[in-house]
Amino acid sequence: MALRNRSKFAILGILNIAPGSGYDIKKYCDTVISNIWSENYGHIYPMLKSLEKEGLIEQVSQENAGRKIQYRTTQTGKEELMSWLCEETLSQPIRSEFMLKFLFSNNLPKENGIRMLTEYREQQRVKLDGYYSMMNELESGIKEISEEREMYLRAVLRRAILSGESMIEWCDETTEIFRK
Amino acid sequence: MALRNRSKFAILGILNIAPGSGYDIKKYCDTVISNIWSENYGHIYPMLKSLEKEGLIEQVSQENAGRKIQYRTTQTGKEELMSWLCEETLSQPIRSEFMLKFLFSNNLPKENGIRMLTEYREQQRVKLDGYYSMMNELESGIKEISEEREMYLRAVLRRAILSGESMIEWCDETTEIFRK
DNA sequence: GGTTTCATGTAACATGTTACATGATTCT
DNA sequence: AGAATCATGTAACATGTTACATGAAACC
Numbered sequence: 001m002a003l004r005n006r007s008k009f010a011i012l013g014i015l016n017i018a019p020g021s022g023y024d025i026k027k028y029c030d031t032v033i034s035n036i037w038s039e040n041y042g043h044i045y046p047m048l049k050s051l052e053k054e055g056l057i058e059q060v061s062q063e064n065a066g067r068k069i070q071y072r073t074t075q076t077g078k079e080e081l082m083s084w085l086c087e088e089t090l091s092q093p094i095r096s097e098f099m100l101k102f103l104f105s106n107n108l109p110k111e112n113g114i115r116m117l118t119e120y121r122e123q124q125r126v127k128l129d130g131y132y133s134m135m136n137e138l139e140s141g142i143k144e145i146s147e148e149r150e151m152y153l154r155a156v157l158r159r160a161i162l163s164g165e166s167m168i169e170w171c172d173e174t175t176e177i178f179r180k
Numbered sequence: 181m182a183l184r185n186r187s188k189f190a191i192l193g194i195l196n197i198a199p200g201s202g203y204d205i206k207k208y209c210d211t212v213i214s215n216i217w218s219e220n221y222g223h224i225y226p227m228l229k230s231l232e233k234e235g236l237i238e239q240v241s242q243e244n245a246g247r248k249i250q251y252r253t254t255q256t257g258k259e260e261l262m263s264w265l266c267e268e269t270l271s272q273p274i275r276s277e278f279m280l281k282f283l284f285s286n287n288l289p290k291e292n293g294i295r296m297l298t299e300y301r302e303q304q305r306v307k308l309d310g311y312y313s314m315m316n317e318l319e320s321g322i323k324e325i326s327e328e329r330e331m332y333l334r335a336v337l338r339r340a341i342l343s344g345e346s347m348i349e350w351c352d353e354t355t356e357i358f359r360k
Numbered sequence: 361g362g363t364t365t366c367a368t369g370t371a372a373c374a375t376g377t378t379a380c381a382t383g384a385t386t387c388t
Numbered sequence: 389a390g391a392a393t394c395a396t397g398t399a400a401c402a403t404g405t406t407a408c409a410t411g412a413a414a415c416c
Contacts, residue, residue, distance in 0.1 A: 005374085005375085006275070006277060006375090007375080007376090009280075010280055013280065013283075013284040016284065016287075017284070021394095021395070021396085022395080022396065022397090023394065023395050023396075033280070033283065034274075035274060036274060036275070036276045036279040036280055036283070037274070037275055037276070037279075037280050038273035038274065038275060039376095040376075040377060040378085041377095041378095041396080041397075041398090042376070042377060042378075042397095042398080042399095043375085043376070043377090044396095045396065045397055045398080046397090046398085067383090067384065067385095067394090067395065067396075068394085068395065068396090069395090069396080078287075081284065082287070082288065084281075085281050085284055085285050085288065085292075086288075086292075088299065089277050089278045089281060089300075091303060091307075092275075092276075092277060093218035093404090093405095094214075094215060094216060094217070094218065095186070095216070095217055095218060095272075096216045096217070096272075097186060097269050097272060098269045099216040099217075099336055099339060100189075100190055100193065100213070100216055100217050101264075101265050101269060102332065102335070102336065103193075103213065103216070103332050103333070103336050104193040104196065104197070104261065104265055105265050105332070106328050106329050106331070106332045107196075107262070108262065108265065108266075112265075112266075113332075119268070120269075123271060127271075148286050149286050151286070151357070151358075152282065152283050152285070152286045152293075153283065155282070155354045155357070156279055156282065156283050158350065158353070158354070159279060159350050159354075162346050162349060162350050163343070163346055163347075163350075165346075166342050166343060166345075166346035167343075169342060170338065170339050170342050170343075173338070174335045174338070174339075177331070177335070178331075185402085185403085186403090187403080187404090201366095201367070201368085202367080202368065202369090203366065203367050203368075219404095220404075220405060220406080221368080221369075221370090221405095221406095222369095222370080222371095222404070222405060222406075223403085223404070223405090224368095225368065225369055225370080226369090226370085247366090247367060247368075247411090247412065247413095248366085248367065248368090249367090249368080273376090273377095
């Protein structure tokens with residue numbers, strides 16, 4: 001069975017939220033949804049061509065913008081997107097390099113494990129701080145987002161926060177155990 | 181800069197815990213460490229050849245086993261592994277198809293979101309149950325694992341449990357909000 | 361004797377990432 | 389004018405997944 005192309009629907013979905021260029025899509029991934037998705041140019045630009053060829057997106061007739069090529073979803077594109085949304089999501093294979101390293105490090109002195117935990121905790125803390133401020137921004141309601149969309153965005157952010165908090169909890173708990 | 185081959189060290193690390201065949205490695209990934217890592221045959225067998233060629237692993241002279249080719253890490257292999265363990269782990273790009281779908285589904289009726297959450301919660305619950313029983317097994321100490329190794333295994337399992345619990349918490353919380 | 365599990369392997373395909381090329385526009 | 393950022397694009401490379409082929413050994 002052929003794999004469903006996930007980048008395809010990611011890009012289609014992002015354009016469905018707000019029409020934009022390849023560059024805009026990259027920006028969106030690197031900021032707003034960096035905690036749940038990533039794309040790179042090597043995927044984005046060829047995919048935009050192919051989505052256009054398939055008739056799922058179309059160029060927005062631009063007058064103002066310079067070279068910028070803006071796309072938006074077509075009716076067909078919206079329909080394909082909806083049908084993907086309703087498909088069940090198969091659970092994806094998990095790969096956590098940190099956890100793997102940690103598991104393997106039982107031959108090294110315990111202090112080494114503790115150092116790994118400390119560094120990792122700090123990485124997580126920094127990310128978590130970022131999520132907290134995003135949540136603040138969202139809640140102060142500066143952005144021009146519909147209430148309905150905000151609800152979903154907030155849920156996704158909340159997920160990132162809970163997940164980060166849980167990771168920090170684990171780091172602390174495990175460090176404690178290792179110190180004893 | 182060339183990417184560091186993660187499968188390489190995963191396989192090397194697994195063989196360092198316990199010598200075994202390609203088949204054994206796959207088993208180990210699918211059971212013990214399924215919550216943190218996955219490998220498939222397409223990676224494992226060619227990588228075993230290449231690790232052997234590099235001198236990082238060697239075949240265990242077998243007498244008993246049939247066709248089974250068992251490998252173990254060499255001294256050089258152990259050293260390379262240790263040096264990888266001490267390298268800092270760069271944070272990996274995140275891709276959660278479920279979250280992406282959820283974020284995109286603001287055009288669908290709210291009930292749809294609630295259904296997604298319910299299904300996802302159930303998926304997580306089943307996994308979590310599996311982790312709980314693994315933890316029980318570990319704690320009853322049936323397996324022939326050194327105390328030191330057990331400590332690391334337990335930490336990794338504990339991580340999976342906390343992570344699952346946090347996910348379920350989020351599902352419940354979000355469902356509540358969506359019901360209002 | 362048949363079914364399941366063990367066991368190794370690979371070809372074809374699908375996806376993901378980096379590094380670079382190119383040049384316009386905006387900011388200072 | 390020079391630097392930073394915007395913007396599009398691709399070639400080369402790296403990684404990941406599936407489906408199938410093959411057959412031995414264990415189990416029932």
